[in-house]
Amino acid sequence: MGKTELNEEKAQRWAEENAEAIQAQKARIEAYGIFGEDLRTW
Numbered sequence: 001m002g003k004t005e006l007n008e009e010k011a012q013r014w015a016e017e018n019a020e021a022i023q024a025q026k027a028r029i030e031a032y033g034i035f036g037e038d039l040r041t042w
Contacts, residue, residue, distance in 0.1 A: 001009075015022070
């Protein structure tokens with residue numbers, strides 16, 4: 001197993017372990033928008 005494969009496996013494991021928090025953050029952004037969104041001029 002090469003370094004790239006190990007990094008991909010580690011990233012996949014992290015995403016699985018944190019899926020609930022990621023989904024909660026996505027729901028919060030959907031409901032309230034992102035921080036500072038009302039201040040952007042572009």
